[in-house]
Amino acid sequence: MNIKRNYEYLLSDLSALKGVGAKTKSLLKKKNINNLFDLLWKLPKSYTDRSLSSKIKDLRIGDIQTINIIPKKYNFPRIRNLPNKVICIDDTGEIDCIFFNSYEGYVKKILPLGKEITISGKISYFRKKYQITNPKYVSDDSSIIQKVHNQYSLTDGISEKLYNKIIGQIISNLPNLNEWHSKTILKNFGNINWKDSIKELHKPENIGKYKNNFYQRLAFDEIFSTFLVNSEIRKKIKKVKKKNKVINLDLQNKIINKLEFSLTNDQIKTLIEINNDLSSNEKMFRLLQGDVGSGKTIVSLLAALNTINSGFQVAVMAPTEILAKQHFNLAKKLYPNRIRTELITGKSEYKKKKEILDKLKNNSINIIFGTHAIFQKKVHFAKLGLIIIDEQHKFGVNQRKKLSDKGGDNCDVLLMTATPIPRTLTMTIYGDMDISIIREKPKRRKPIKTYSKPETKIEDVIKFISKEIDYGNQVFWVCPLIEESKKLDHSSAIKKFEYLKKKFPDNVALLHGKTNNQEKENILSDFLKQKFQVLVSTTIIEVGIDFPNANIIIIENANKFGLSQLHQLRGRVGRGDKDSTCILMFKSNLTDNAKKRINILKETNDGFVISEEDMKIRGFGDVLGFKQSGIKNFKLADPIHNSDLFLLAEKEMRRIENSNEDISKFKPLIKLYDRADIINDIA
Ligand code: ADP
Numbered sequence: 001m002n003i004k005r006n007y008e009y010l011l012s013d014l015s016a017l018k019g020v021g022a023k024t025k026s027l028l029k030k031k032n033i034n035n036l037f038d039l040l041w042k043l044p045k046s047y048t049d050r051s052l053s054s055k056i057k058d059l060r061i062g063d064i065q066t067i068n069i070i071p072k073k074y075n076f077p078r079i080r081n082l083p084n085k086v087i088c089i090d091d092t093g094e095i096d097c098i099f100f101n102s103y104e105g106y107v108k109k110i111l112p113l114g115k116e117i118t119i120s121g122k123i124s125y126f127r128k129k130y131q132i133t134n135p136k137y138v139s140d141d142s143s144i145i146q147k148v149h150n151q152y153s154l155t156d157g158i159s160e161k162l163y164n165k166i167i168g169q170i171i172s173n174l175p176n177l178n179e180w181h182s183k184t185i186l187k188n189f190g191n192i193n194w195k196d197s198i199k200e201l202h203k204p205e206n207i208g209k210y211k212n213n214f215y216q217r218l219a220f221d222e223i224f225s226t227f228l229v230n231s232e233i234r235k236k237i238k239k240v241k242k243k244n245k246v247i248n249l250d251l252q253n254k255i256i257n258k259l260e261f262s263l264t265n266d267q268i269k270t271l272i273e274i275n276n277d278l279s280s281n282e283k284m285f286r287l288l289q290g291d292v293g294s295g296k297t298i299v300s301l302l303a304a305l306n307t308i309n310s311g312f313q314v315a316v317m318a319p320t321e322i323l324a325k326q327h328f329n330l331a332k333k334l335y336p337n338r339i340r341t342e343l344i345t346g347k348s349e350y351k352k353k354k355e356i357l358d359k360l361k362n363n364s365i366n367i368i369f370g371t372h373a374i375f376q377k378k379v380h381f382a383k384l385g386l387i388i389i390d391e392q393h394k395f396g397v398n399q400r401k402k403l404s405d406k407g408g409d410n411c412d413v414l415l416m417t418a419t420p421i422p423r424t425l426t427m428t429i430y431g432d433m434d435i436s437i438i439r440e441k442p443k444r445r446k447p448i449k450t451y452s453k454p455e456t457k458i459e460d461v462i463k464f465i466s467k468e469i470d471y472g473n474q475v476f477w478v479c480p481l482i483e484e485s486k487k488l489d490h491s492s493a494i495k496k497f498e499y500l501k502k503k504f505p506d507n508v509a510l511l512h513g514k515t516n517n518q519e520k521e522n523i524l525s526d527f528l529k530q531k532f533q534v535l536v537s538t539t540i541i542e543v544g545i546d547f548p549n550a551n552i553i554i555i556e557n558a559n560k561f562g563l564s565q566l567h568q569l570r571g572r573v574g575r576g577d578k579d580s581t582c583i584l585m586f587k588s589n590l591t592d593n594a595k596k597r598i599n600i601l602k603e604t605n606d607g608f609v610i611s612e613e614d615m616k617i618r619g620f621g622d623v624l625g626f627k628q629s630g631i632k633n634f635k636l637a638d639p640i641h642n643s644d645l646f647l648l649a650e651k652e653m654r655r656i657e658n659s660n661e662d663i664s665k666f667k668p669l670i671k672l673y674d675r676a677d678i679i680n681d682i683a
């Protein structure tokens with residue numbers, strides 16, 4: 001047989017393995033195991049040592065052990081349901097082999113009298129004698145069972161024996177791959193190569209040895225491959241040469257001087273980063289990351305202004321119409337009259353829409369605001385120079401890449417997100433982009449006072465908000481998130497709505513998952529116009545919208561949310577000049593752990609710090625945005641425990657980028673580990 005022994009062997013279909021038929025294949029596919037490489041990450045959880053362990057006199061009761069014995073006497077009872085027994089010996093003692101539900105003939109065959117046989121099984125002690133019941137392995141060839149058997153967490157329908165067999169096959173056929181890492185990198189991992197690392201990884205005695213070289217190397221491979229793919233996308237985008245924008249700082253500063261506040265240092269810093277990109281010949285592909293309320297909008301509108309003043313058009317896309325409208329209004333207020341701004345919404349009449357489309361095409365609109373509608377096929381720009389996308393943390397790697405292509409060669413791309421995530425995850429999820437971060441909050445901003453209350457004290461909460469309502473303030477009331485059931489979610493929100501309506505007649509509205517988009521926009525817009533003061537909702541309140549008059553948020557069943565999510569919710573208030581309050585409500589007494597979590601929220605308002613803590617508590621898979629990123633979970637690497645490896649991988653990736661090193665030697669690594677499944681798209 002001539003099996004291809006390069007990396008392609010590992011990408012072979014599962015049926016290349018002996019013992020894998022159609023049934024096993026489909027069972028594995030259900031677990032997302034599609035080729036041999038995927039099986040390599042199915043790791044033993046524990047193991048049974050079936051190597052020859054002992055003489056009869058030294059047997060340990062309760063353990064699985066393997067011994068050589070000689071069958072001496074059969075004891076086959078005539079009474080039904082009593083087990084068959086074989087008395088066996090070695091030179092140190094006696095042991096009974098017990099067989100339930102077995103035929104005499106079978107027992108005689110596997111344990112012939114007078115012959116040395118190896119048996120393996122769990123040892124028990126009964127009526128002062130050792131015994132072994134239904135021994136798992138019985139053989140006259142002791143070499144067969146003098147082995148260690150890995151125990152896997154089983155997929156329904158696939159036995160441990162089968163796993164051992166198929167994974168064993170791959171391990172013994174592992175190809176010798178040319179080393180892809182530099183000597184310097186390898187030194188970090190004791191120079192161990194990929195193949196040996198995999199072998200070590202599967203050795204039962206190495207289970208859980210996360211600190212060892214083999215484990216670290218493989219985790220590094222996984223991280224580094226992700227970074228390489230990111231880097232390839234970035235390079236590809238940078239290769240596009242564009243016409244640079246010429247930035248008129250006087251015009252920009254005129255607007256800045258008109259603001260009723262001064263920009264924070266981070267706002268200035270990120271604006272400079274963006275301006276540098278705009279005025280370069282390389283296409284911008286940048287993420288502006290900053291906590292809720294950090295003031296990203298103004299930075300993006302200044303960048304838009306610079307683009308317009310350089311003779312280009314700008315498109316600003318927001319996830320909801322109401323947010324698009326808010327940006328549009330701000331632009332109209334900020335920009336000089338000569339700049340022609342437009343808003344396109346679902347409500348716009350056909351005639352109006354058509355007019356806008358025509359104007360975009362003949363360059364008589366400078367900047368357009370809208371939802372994803374502004375990127376429909378029929379929308380043509382005369383001279384699009386910048387796309388700004390707000391709050392699109394739901395965009396995956398693939399979507400971003402497509403968007404960047406869509407704008408055309410001269411079009412820069414700026415994405416904004418108010419989802420602070422740990423740095424290791426930012427590198428992973430947004431590694432294809434350049435990143436600007438606003439950490440500093442505007443100075444005037446008052447901290448949001450955060451309290452926790454048991455649900456039994458709901459009357460106190462009502463008293464508190466009654467007072468606030470009398471002052472003319474507005475309240476968000478977030479209903480329990482019941483993960484198990486959308487239906488329950490829904491009905492609990494309705495119940496709370498009814499309850500609050502009685503307390504505050506004609507002053508409460510409800511938003512839930514079933515509210516349609518237009519209705520939702522209407523309710524939010526009425527809330528913004530202060531037509532009512534209490535908004536009850538499930539967690540669907542969209543991010544980004546500025547409700548300056550809302551200064552209270554009540555979050556029920558707060559322990560159901562992660563810290564980052566609570567922080568996001570809390571960020572809906574506290575944007576205006578008023579004191580603001582967040583009340584976290586809980587069903588019953590909090591555990592010490594839950595108290596600790598809540599204290600993090602009370603102590604800090606820094607979304608980056610909170611997201612680090614959140615990740616430590618819940619693991620990175622649940623951190624906001626990761627699931628939508630289109631990047632599969634890591635198999636070995638862990639953004640919490642391997643942050644050093646992430647940093648090392650980033651450094652190495654930059655080194656390779658800067659030295660223009662040929663990356664073809666990484667081909668097997670990228671092909672094997674492509675975690676976003678996009679390499680074919682960009683290759
Ligand atoms: P986000 O980063 O969440 O998008 P916004 O851009 O909506 O935040 O800004 C939130 C609020 O902060 C807005 O009302 C905005 O006018 C205000 N703001 C922005 N920058 C500053 C600043 N430097 N000083 C004071 N207020 C600011």
Ligand code: MG
Nearest residue numbers: 296297390544
């Ligand atoms: Mg925003």
